[in-house]
Amino acid sequence: MPETYRAEIRQLDLFADMEDSNFETLMRGTYVQTFPPRIDLITEGDPSDFLHIVLSGSVDLFACWNGRETSMATVRPVSTFILAATIREAPNLMSARTLEKSRIALLPSEDVRAVFDTDGAFARAIVRELAQCYRTVVKNTKDLKLxxxxxxxxxxxxxxxxxxxxxxxxxxxxxxxxxxxxxxxxxxxxxxxxxxxxxxxxxxxxxxxxxxxxxxxxxxxxxxxxxxxxx
Amino acid sequence: MPETYRAEIRQLDLFADMEDSNFETLMRGTYVQTFPPRIDLITEGDPSDFLHIVLSGSVDLFACWNGRETSMATVRPVSTFILAATIREAPNLMSARTLEKSRIALLPSEDVRAVFDTDGAFARAIVRELAQCYRTVVKNTKDLKLxxxxxxxxxxxxxxxxxxxxxxxxxxxxxxxxxxxxxxxxxxxxxxxxxxxxxxxxxxxxxxxxxxxxxxxxxxxxxxxxxxxxx
DNA sequence: GATTTCGATTGATATTTGTCAAGCACCTGT
DNA sequence: ACAGGTGCTTGACAAATATCAATCGAAATC
CATH class of the missing domain: 1.10.10.10 (Winged helix-like DNA-binding domain superfamily/Winged helix DNA-binding domain)
Known part of the structure; x- marks a missing residue:
């Protein structure tokens, strides 16, 4: 059933309000893949080629420095990760690996940026998502420091x-x-x-x-x- | 010279590309005030009534819990703060106080949200700003944890x-x-x-x-x- | 069923960080 | 110049956290 994931993604806040044609553009380059547990999806420092969406399973976002490693967040269905890097066309700050068997949708970052440039509704949805992510990280920092x-x-x-x-x-x-x-x-x-x-x-x-x-x-x-x- | 700050604000990445009429709408409710040093501008938990822009001076963003206090960031000209809370119509997660004598522009959050809802260029600029902020906080968290x-x-x-x-x-x-x-x-x-x-x-x-x-x-x-x- | 593996736990110890109290240095206003 | 305030520094100590080594126990493998 190669089409089932479309409805799933379309219902996400991030994609719910955008133009049909733009959604189609995004889906054209998108593919969905199932990964086994403990597979590295992204390494920090790599360019952000794809916006990732976790459809099932779960993904660990982690970061390393000087031989140390820490876990930054867990991504559960249905939500996206590395949105900020995709938008800014910047290297990923975090690595990602599957925790369990997971179905992941991959949207080419170029397409995301292109649609973002023309579809105001999509841009607004991204704002809400990013604002949410930002606030989550700020809360986390307060937790850590206080x-x-x-x-x-x-x-x-x-x-x-x-x-x-x-x-x-x-x-x-x-x-x-x-x-x-x-x-x-x-x-x-x-x-x-x-x-x-x-x-x-x-x-x-x-x-x-x-x-x-x-x-x-x-x-x-x-x-x-x-x-x-x-x- | 009550008009000088307009050009200053207009040149900010956040406002540079938006429609003239929308910029005017925003400026209509905006006022600029000079604050002495060590004045509390915002208390965490308060509703985010105004998007703040530091025109001169500097502002400390800090947070408290259980009698402890920590500094989260310093905002220097020319940039904004509490953008995320404004967009999400959510309470501020951080408090803010001037560090020195500072000129601050205050944009009613309602206006910011209204313009955001209609002006795609503004929405895109907010995305870039928020993505930047998000990545800064993530870097900060890595610094702290690693x-x-x-x-x-x-x-x-x-x-x-x-x-x-x-x-x-x-x-x-x-x-x-x-x-x-x-x-x-x-x-x-x-x-x-x-x-x-x-x-x-x-x-x-x-x-x-x-x-x-x-x-x-x-x-x-x-x-x-x-x-x-x-x- | 035995073995292996790996994460979780425990104890001993070291390091890091915080707390408290005192003293110092620098500024400011009189 | 002086007094008072404030922030910075220092020392002694306490608490929090990390490290290292050993062991335990449950799940996976053979």
């Missing part, structure tokens, strides 16, 4: 508990990646989980349960301007 | 030495703010300067001189994908 690793973990757990709408949930990534995402070592994450036990956090493998959410929240002090990813 | 405070300071000095095109230059902000910007305490910054002495960094008040830039660079390992603010 909180200790224990506080970051506590707030991470609260956010995910809220998203799961349950005081019990599964971590959706390896602990080593969670550690990198939160800006600490895996060893430190282990100890941080221990450190949250007094606040009612129980860990068993990737299963987390929070026995007293209010108690945990009193410690974590979640803040809309850091932890609310919806605005 | 480097120690000593490495961050070393790379900061190299960037500013390059900008000044000289191995001797003046810090353009208080050391306490530099410390907050680099994600450390003022005490730690003092020690970090000491720690860079073996690499030829000499500090005298706000005057910095780097006696052996290559030696410092060998330690700092500057990286285009973190330290190059032009792409």
């Amino acid at each position: 909180r200790t690793s224990l506080e970051r973990l506590a707030n991470y757990l609260i956010r995910h508990s809220a998203r799961a709408a349950s005081s019990e949930f599964e971590l959706n990534m390896e602990k080593r990646r969670l550690a990198a995402f939160l800006g600490m070592t895996p060893e430190n994450l282990s100890r941080a989980f221990k450190g949250l036990e007094p606040y009612g956090v129980k860990v068993s493998g990737s299963n987390i349960s929070i026995s007293d959410p209010d108690d945990l929240a009193r410690f974590a002090k979640p803040d809309l301007l850091i932890d609310d990813y919806s605005t | 480097r120690t405070s000593l490495e961050r300071l070393a790379n900061y000095l190299i960037r500013h030495s390059a900008r000044a095109a000289s191995s001797e230059f003046e810090l353009n902000m208080e050391k306490r703010r530099l410390a907050a910007f680099l994600g450390m305490t003022p005490e730690n910054l003092s020690r970090a300067f000491k720690g860079l002495e073996p690499y030829g960094v000499k500090v005298s008040g706000s005057n910095i001189s780097i006696s052996d830039p290559d030696d410092l660079a060998r330690f700092a390992k500057p990286d285009l994908l973190i330290d190059d603010y032009s792409t």
Whole structure:
């Protein structure tokens, strides 16, 4: 079914309001590919040849320097990545690899830029998307600079508990990646989980349960301007 | 001379390509005000009523949580801030205060959004601006997560030495703010300067001189994908 | 079913960073 | 010149975090 993904992409905020003909132009050069787990899709520093859209599976955005590596974000369906690099015709700042088997749509960056130059609705949608991304990174920076690793973990757990709408949930990534995402070592994450036990956090493998959410929240002090990813 | 600022603003990338009539619409509600040093312009969490443009002076963007405070960025002429919040009609994530006597233009956010909805050229300019901002924050996050405070300071000095095109230059902000910007305490910054002495960094008040830039660079390992603010 | 592999954990230790308190240096206004 | 304020620096100490090595345990492989 080579056409099924079109509707999927068309429904994305980014593409929903644009001209039909421009959407067709974009889709003409687009191809969809399924990648196995742990495949490198992009290496930081490479030119941004394609705008990527995750249709299924998940992708890790990470960055390296001087032999160190850190995880910057996880991209889940259905959303795009390296939009900013595509627009600015600049090298990618982050690398990307699949976490699991994933279907990815690839839109030639040239086409994206060309349509962007003529389709105002598309430009406006990109603005909204980029503004969202920007605000997410700013929140992340505040999290990193204003909180200790224990506080970051506590707030991470609260956010995910809220998203799961349950005081019990599964971590959706390896602990080593969670550690990198939160800006600490895996060893430190282990100890941080221990450190949250007094606040009612129980860990068993990737299963987390929070026995007293209010108690945990009193410690974590979640803040809309850091932890609310919806605005 | 109440009209001089118009030309200044019109020349900004953000406003250069838009329709004359739309620019007029924006300017109609715009006013320019001069603020003394250390005046709070915006408090995080407040609605984003105005897009701000720094015409002269400089503005500190900072953020607080749980009694802690950190500096996120310095805005210098001529550029805008809180563009993302304005577009998304969302609360500001950062607070802003003048560092010195500053002239600031204030554009009602409603007008900005209205023009944005009809003027494709304006929307495209906003995209480029936001993509730039986004990439800057991503670089910042990499700096924070991948480097120690000593490495961050070393790379900061190299960037500013390059900008000044000289191995001797003046810090353009208080050391306490530099410390907050680099994600450390003022005490730690003092020690970090000491720690860079073996690499030829000499500090005298706000005057910095780097006696052996290559030696410092060998330690700092500057990286285009973190330290190059032009792409 | 045994083996291997790899991530997670733990303990011991080192490094980095922050905190507190005191002193210093420089500016400013009187 | 002086006093007061403010930011910077320093030292002693404490807390946070990283590193290294060893072990554990569950899942994958043979």
